[in-house]
Structure formats: structure tokens, C-alpha cells
Amino acid sequence: MARLNTRWRAENTYDAIIVGSGITGGWAAKELTEKGLKTLVLERGPMVRHVVDYPTATTDPWDTKYPSGRLPPAELKAHYPVQDRAGYAVTEYTKHFFVRDDEEPYTEAKPFDWIRGYHVGGRSLLWGRQCYRHSPIDFEANAREGIGIDWPVRYPEMAPWYDYVERFIGVSGQAEGLAQLPDGVFQPPMEMNCVEIDFKKRAEARFPERRVTIGRAAHLTKPTEEQIALGRGQCQHRNMCMRGCPFGAYFSSNSATLVAAERTGRLQIRPASIVTSILYDEKKGRADGVKVLDATTGEEMEFYADVVFLCASTLNSAWVMLNSTSKRFENGFGNASDQLGRNLMDHHLGVGAQAEVPGYEEMYYSGRRPNGIYVPRFRNLGDKATARSDYLRGFGYQGGAGRAGWNRKAPGFGAERKTALTQPGPWAFRLIGFGETLPYADNRATLNPAVKDKHGLPTLTLDVSLRENEHAMRKDMQTAAAEMMEAAGFKNVHGYDMSPNPGNGIHEMGAARMGRDPKTSVLNAHNQVHECRNVYVTDGSAMVSAACVNPSLTYMALTARAVDHAVSERRKGNL
Amino acid sequence: MRVGMNRRQAFGGFALTFGAVSFGLTTQARAAVLGWAPTALTAEQARALDAAAELIVPATDTPGARAAGVPQFVDRTIGGWCDPAQAALLRSGLDRLDTDARAAGGAAFADLAPAQQGAILAGYEATGSAQRLFFSTLRDLVTTGYFTSKPGATLALRYDPVPGAYHGCVPLKTIGRAWAT
Numbered sequence: 001m002a003r004l005n006t007r008w009r010a011e012n013t014y015d016a017i018i019v020g021s022g023i024t025g026g027w028a029a030k031e032l033t034e035k036g037l038k039t040l041v042l043e044r045g046p047m048v049r050h051v052v053d054y055p056t057a058t059t060d061p062w063d064t065k066y067p068s069g070r071l072p073p074a075e076l077k078a079h080y081p082v083q084d085r086a087g088y089a090v091t092e093y094t095k096h097f098f099v100r101d102d103e104e105p106y107t108e109a110k111p112f113d114w115i116r117g118y119h120v121g122g123r124s125l126l127w128g129r130q131c132y133r134h135s136p137i138d139f140e141a142n143a144r145e146g147i148g149i150d151w152p153v154r155y156p157e158m159a160p161w162y163d164y165v166e167r168f169i170g171v172s173g174q175a176e177g178l179a180q181l182p183d184g185v186f187q188p189p190m191e192m193n194c195v196e197i198d199f200k201k202r203a204e205a206r207f208p209e210r211r212v213t214i215g216r217a218a219h220l221t222k223p224t225e226e227q228i229a230l231g232r233g234q235c236q237h238r239n240m241c242m243r244g245c246p247f248g249a250y251f252s253s254n255s256a257t258l259v260a261a262e263r264t265g266r267l268q269i270r271p272a273s274i275v276t277s278i279l280y281d282e283k284k285g286r287a288d289g290v291k292v293l294d295a296t297t298g299e300e301m302e303f304y305a306d307v308v309f310l311c312a313s314t315l316n317s318a319w320v321m322l323n324s325t326s327k328r329f330e331n332g333f334g335n336a337s338d339q340l341g342r343n344l345m346d347h348h349l350g351v352g353a354q355a356e357v358p359g360y361e362e363m364y365y366s367g368r369r370p371n372g373i374y375v376p377r378f379r380n381l382g383d384k385a386t387a388r389s390d391y392l393r394g395f396g397y398q399g400g401a402g403r404a405g406w407n408r409k410a411p412g413f414g415a416e417r418k419t420a421l422t423q424p425g426p427w428a429f430r431l432i433g434f435g436e437t438l439p440y441a442d443n444r445a446t447l448n449p450a451v452k453d454k455h456g457l458p459t460l461t462l463d464v465s466l467r468e469n470e471h472a473m474r475k476d477m478q479t480a481a482a483e484m485m486e487a488a489g490f491k492n493v494h495g496y497d498m499s500p501n502p503g504n505g506i507h508e509m510g511a512a513r514m515g516r517d518p519k520t521s522v523l524n525a526h527n528q529v530h531e532c533r534n535v536y537v538t539d540g541s542a543m544v545s546a547a548c549v550n551p552s553l554t555y556m557a558l559t560a561r562a563v564d565h566a567v568s569e570r571r572k573g574n575l
Numbered sequence: 576m577r578v579g580m581n582r583r584q585a586f587g588g589f590a591l592t593f594g595a596v597s598f599g600l601t602t603q604a605r606a607a608v609l610g611w612a613p614t615a616l617t618a619e620q621a622r623a624l625d626a627a628a629e630l631i632v633p634a635t636d637t638p639g640a641r642a643a644g645v646p647q648f649v650d651r652t653i654g655g656w657c658d659p660a661q662a663a664l665l666r667s668g669l670d671r672l673d674t675d676a677r678a679a680g681g682a683a684f685a686d687l688a689p690a691q692q693g694a695i696l697a698g699y700e701a702t703g704s705a706q707r708l709f710f711s712t713l714r715d716l717v718t719t720g721y722f723t724s725k726p727g728a729t730l731a732l733r734y735d736p737v738p739g740a741y742h743g744c745v746p747l748k749t750i751g752r753a754w755a756t
Contacts, residue, residue, distance in 0.1 A: 061728050061755065066652070067652055067716065067723070068723055191743035193743035236737050237738045238738065362747050363745070366735075367741030368738060405753055407719070413630060418633065418731070419635060422637075422752050
């Protein structure tokens with residue numbers, strides 16, 4: 001037995017183990033393997049090979065099983081009641097990239113939409129691809145306002161890592177020279193359509209502090225040699241991204257980071273591997289590896305490494321740590337601060353305004369742009385002119401203009417109606433606010449041993465709600481959008497607030513925040529667990545504040561930076 | 576209201592009804608024999624559907640619902656997509672089409688003249704009609720089935736699976752029709 005164990009250990013020891021293969025796991029894999037480490041990626045779901053495993057990527061509308069690819073109501077109700085709260089996400093084209101809610105239970109102390117996919121690549125296959133940097137004011141806000149704790153990093157230190165990540169993933173966008181939304185390494189921007197150009201002109205004239213720009217999105221508009229060498233190509237404007245892109249034109253783990261990692265010859269990916277805990281060696285005072293439950297066979301096994309990267313997504317990394325209890329860590333791994341699972345944030349959205357746009361009936365567009373326009377934050381920028389007395393922080397808008405298609409409402413029947421529907425319908429314009437949510441200690445995830453999943457593992461209870469600051473901001477998000485559309489001369493302008501649940505932004509953040517003080521944070525300035533130097537956590541759980549911008553770019557930059565630190569520390573014998 | 580009028584018409588005399596049916600034989604909306612085998616519907620329901628679908632999206636300079644296989648699409652959707660309440664609504668609505676057609680014109684819906692068929696559907700669309708929800712549900716399905724069919728997407732609309740470039744500002748006349756996707 002001892003000899004068997006010795007042999008297992010020898011055969012299953014790596015330099016590094018990464019838990020999760022999504023947007024940060026993929027980055028950790030690329031960086032660790034390129035820096036020479038023999039690396040094991042453990043993914044709880046099945047393998048998804050780039051292109052080969054995108055079964056619906058080129059399905060024509062007439063080859064779907066269901067009307068417009070919408071799933072039968074009975075199937076949505078039985079298997080995707082939570083996933084379907086995203087509204088657009090789970091279809092015949094994409095359902096294989098989403099969890100079945102009946103197989104992955106969690107408890108909603110208050111309504112929380114936990115929308116996720118368990119497979120190699122994770123949500124990097126499904127993300128919105130919008131890429132915005134946190135700005136200097138985002139990294140300083142908590143300290144300046146006395147909210148939560150201070151970020152242990154500042155923008156100048158992050159900037160080169162943003163550069164590094166953008167150069168590799170490819171971000172199309174327009175430089176704007178705004179302090180609140182730093183420019184980056186951009187490939188050529190996508191075009192705005194006629195109505196958006198007009199909106200930009202009129203809204204900026206009326207509101208000089210507001211800028212309208214094209215979305216910054218991880219689509220290749222002019223691939224670099226490095227990207228072409230990885231097998232990636234230019235965006236074909238199909239806008240079928242969530243099915244997986246056969247051109248590798250949008251960034252995902254599958255199309256880019258895992259490909260780069262694989263090419264080093266130092267990567268091993270093990271799908272169907274649920275990491276249930278971090279193994280802690282009390283004598284050495286460091287992590288020894290991880291414990292895995294094979295999702296297919298139900299077998300339990302251990303894998304060993306010098307350094308462990310938790311990249312399982314905010315809630316699942318928190319789950320692994322909460323479930324990793326020992327004599328040393330009675331209330332969860334590295335949780336002396338009792339901050340593990342706390343300060344959960346999401347972007348609050350589903351609020352804004354929409355309008356009809358007359359006057360462009362003769363104009364149209366060609367191609368399907370997988371991107372919209374963006375209005376960077378224009379509130380509370382640190383000067384008097386933008387200061388609000390009713391709330392802290394700010395929001396940005398995503399949105400755009402488009403013409404209604406054949407599926408618009410049309411009364412009657414017959415040839416006249418048919419002919420009308422073969423022509424594009426009226427132009428409509430919409431802005432959707434993405435607001436910053438503050439960190440609240442009692443917005444939290446806790447381990448729930450009473451509810452077990454199909455493997456008999458404990459599950460999470462999520463207790464998250466918006467507070468006064470967010471509600472006050474939402475009013476402004478509606479008003480400010482409407483006034484821009486009025487200024488643009490649009491018709492039937494009306495604000496809306498769909499009041500989605502927390503989680504609906506699908507930007508869970510903050511369950512294992514970084515900080516300077518081990519008493520108030522789980523991770524240090526390099527995403528290293530304060531209490532266990534060879535474990536790094538680099539997904540959204542590390543976030544100290546949410547800012548109002550889409551967070552994936554920051555996760556990726558933090559991950560690349562953390563790997564650099566880990567490899568250098570390992571070399572020095574400090575892990 | 577239109578339904579009531581049609582019923583009165585039905586009482587008006589056999590000759591009128593017969594004449595209408597004869598006229599119906601020569602029209603496009605009439606399919607005496609169904610060219611496909613329904614899986615979720617009865618043969619009678621399928622015949623009524625076949626006629627109603629072609630009335631909702633008729634052949635014009637581009638193919639209509641029948642040539643695009645929309646009746647089969649609706650049959651498939653009733654059998655494999657709809658929840659039981661929706662399926663029941665569509666089935667009973669199709670039955671009612673025949674009942675109303677017999678009352679109005681003395682023949683199954685598929686065997687009526689297009690004008691009579693149209694009058695029945697128009698009656699369904701009127702406020703207060705018991706068949707209003709059935710008709711709007713059927714119309715949505717037929718419209719979806721048509722514009723997502725190959726003829727609907729590629730001939731009635733413009734379809735480009737791989738556009739390549741995106742151009743934000745293009746005169747509509749250079750494209751001519753709405754995009755299918």
C-alpha cells in the first residue's frame with residue numbers, strides 16, 4: 001500500500017496545479033507552462049476542444065430542432081430555471097455550455113442568479129467579451145471613501161499587465177484619452193452604425209462630460225502574428241459567439257491560452273475532476289496539492305504540486321476554500337480574517353432607457369457586429385462637476401441602435417404583411433447601465449452541509465442584496481440614459497428598470513478579497529493566500545471593489561501578474 | 576363579428592356554399608391531398624393547418640409557407656416543443672377552424688374558398704374572439720417557421736452566414752431586404 005501510494009504520488013506530482021480552466025485558469029496555464037512549470041489543469045466538467053466541440057457553430061436557422069432554437073418551456077423549467085434567468089443565454093445552440101440547475105443545486109437565501117458553465121473553457125466561451133481597464137480612481141476609491149478595505153495595488157502597477165494581456169487576447173477598441181477609462185493596446189475599432197454616430201454627436205454636444213465610444217471587445221479585427229500562429233483568425237461578424245467561434249476570433253481559453261499552454265508540452269488537462277479541497281501539510285506549513293473527486297467514476301484521488309492556483313470562478317473558489325477545513329484552518333482555508341465568502345459583488349444592471357429613432361429609414365447595416373457602443377462612467381470622477389450627493393461611484397452604459405427584424409409584432413396576415421416583414425422595421429436605440437456595487441460584509445456565500453449535490457458534496461447558500469447606494473444609482477442610471485436620448489432627438493424615450501436579481505450581471509466578485517492586512521483580507525497584493533504562501537487565488541474572488549466595468553480583463557491581468565510572482569518566489573525558494 | 580356574418584351566410588343557401596367550394600378548387604390555398612404525414616396532429620387538423628399557414632404567409636414573388644415546409648414545422652413544434660396547454664390550444668383551435676368553416680361554408684376549412692378562409696381568420700383576430708389567442712399563437716409559429724426556413728431566410732429575406740466585414744452605415748437599397756439573422 002505504501003509503495004502504491006509512493007508510486008501514485010510520483011506519477012501525480014506537478015510543479016503547479018490549476019483549479020479551473022475558464023478565463024483565469026487558462027491564463028494561469030499559459031503563463032505557468034511558458035515559464036517552464038509542469039502544470040496540471042483540473043476541470044470539473046467535460047473536455048471542450050476548440051472548434052471540434054462546438055457542435056452548433058455553423059448551424060443554419062432551418063436546421064434547428066426547435067423554433068428559433070428556443071428550448072421547450074418544459075425543458076427550461078426542468079433543467080435550466082436559474083440559467084434561463086439570464087434571459088438570452090440557454091438555447092438549443094448553447095445549452096451544452098450551461099449547467100443543469102437540477103444537477104447543481106445551491107440555496108438562495110435571497111434571490112441570486114448563479115449562471116455558469118462547467119466544462120473546459122468555462123465561461124470564457126460564453127462571456128460578453130467586453131474589455132475595460134479599472135482606472136486609477138477605481139483602485140483608490142475604497143481608501144478614499146472608507147469603504148471596505150484598500151486595494152493593495154494601484155493602476156500604474158497594473159498597467160503593464162493590462163498591456164500584456166490585451167496584446168495576447170486581442171482587443172478591438174478606440175482610444176479616448178479618458179482618465180476614468182484608461183486606453184489600452186487596441187486592434188482597430190468596429191464601426192458604429194448611422195444612428196449611433198448621430199447619437200454620439202448630439203449626446204456629446206449636449207453633455208460634454210459624457211463620451212460615446214464603440215465597445216472594447218476581445219475580437220480580432222487585425223490579428224497579430226502571434227494570434228495567427230495560434231490558429232486564430234479575424235472576426236467574421238457572424239455574432240454567434242456563444243456557440244464557440246470556429247475562426248477563433250474571440251478570445252477564450254479554448255482558442256488561445258490553452259492552445260499556447262499545450263504547445264509548451266508541459267500542460268496536462270484532466271476533465272471531470274472536481275477539486276473538493278486543498279491538501280495542507282501542517283508540518284511544512286504549506287499546501288501539498290489538492291483532493292479530487294472524479295465526476296465520472298466517483299473515485300477520490302490526490303494530486304500534488306509546489307504551487308496551487310485557484311481559478312475556479314469566484315463562488316467555486318470560495319467553495320473549495322470553505323470546504324478545505326483542517327486543524328489549522330477550522331473555518332475554511334486561509335480564513336483567519338473571516339472574510340472568506342464575504343463582500344460578494346456583481347454589477348447591477350437591467351436598468352436604462354430605450355427609444356425609437358425616426359429619420360434613418362433608408363439606412364441599414366451589413367454584417368452582425370458582436371459588440372455595441374459604450375458610454376464610460378461620467379459620475380463621481382473626483383471633480384465638483386461630476387460629483388453626486390445621492391450615491392458613491394458610478395456606472396457605464398452598453399447599448400446601441402438596430403432595426404427591428406421579421407420577428408417584430410405585425411397584425412393581420414397575408415401577402416401585405418409578409419412583404420412588410422421582408423423589409424427591416426423601425427430603428428430602436430437602447431442603453432443598459434452597468435453599475436458598481438459596493439462590497440458589503442454580509443453579502444456572502446456560506447457552506448451548506450444540509451443540501452448536498454449529486455456527489456454528496458455540500459453546497460453553497462448565497463445571501464446577497466443591493467443596498468441604498470445601488471438603488472439611488474439605479475434611479476440616475478435611468479434618468480441619465482433618457483436625457484441623452486432626448487438630447488439626440490429620439491422619440492418615445494422611456495426609462496426602464498427590470499430589477500434583475502443580484503448575480504444577473506454574471507460578474508460575481510469578492511469572496512476572497514486581496515488586501516494588505518491578513519486580519520481583514522484573504523489574499524495579499526499578489527493574490528497569494530496570506531496564511532499559505534503556495535496557494536494563489538486569481539479569479540473574481542480576489543476583487544476588492546467592483547468598479548463599474550466588465551471585470552474579466554482585470555482578472556486576467558491579476559492572474560498573469562500573480563504567476564510572475566509565484567514563479568519568481570518559487571525560484572527563490574520562498575514558496 | 577365577421578364569424579357571425581359567415582354563419583348567416585351559411586344559412587343563406589347550399590348553392591352559395593357549393594359555388595364557393597368550386598372556386599376554391601382552383602386556388603393556391605387549397606390542398607386537396609396533404610403531401611406530408613403529420614406526427615402530432617390528426618389528418619384533418621393538418622389539412623386545416625396547411626391551408627391556414629399558406630393564408631398567413633402566402634406565396635408571392637417568393638415561396639409561401641407551404642413550399643417552405645411550415646405546416647410540418649408547426650406539427651413538429653406541437654409534438655416536440657409546446658407545453659401541454661399550448662399544444663391543446665393549437666389542436667382545439669385547428670378543430671374549431673373546421674367547425675367554423677362547416678358552419679360558414681359547409682365544408683372543411685381547407686376546402687373553402689380563400690375569401691371565406693380569410694374571413695374566418697380575420698374574425699379570429701377581432702377583439703373578443705374566442706379564437707384570438709389561438710390565431711396569434713399560430714401566426715407567431717407560422718411566421719417563425721417561415722422566416723427561419725431556408726426559402727424564407729434566403730429568398731424572402733437576406734441571409735449571410737459568414738458576413739466577413741461589418742459596415743455600420745449602408746443604404747438599404749443596396750441590401751434590398753431585411754437580414755434573416
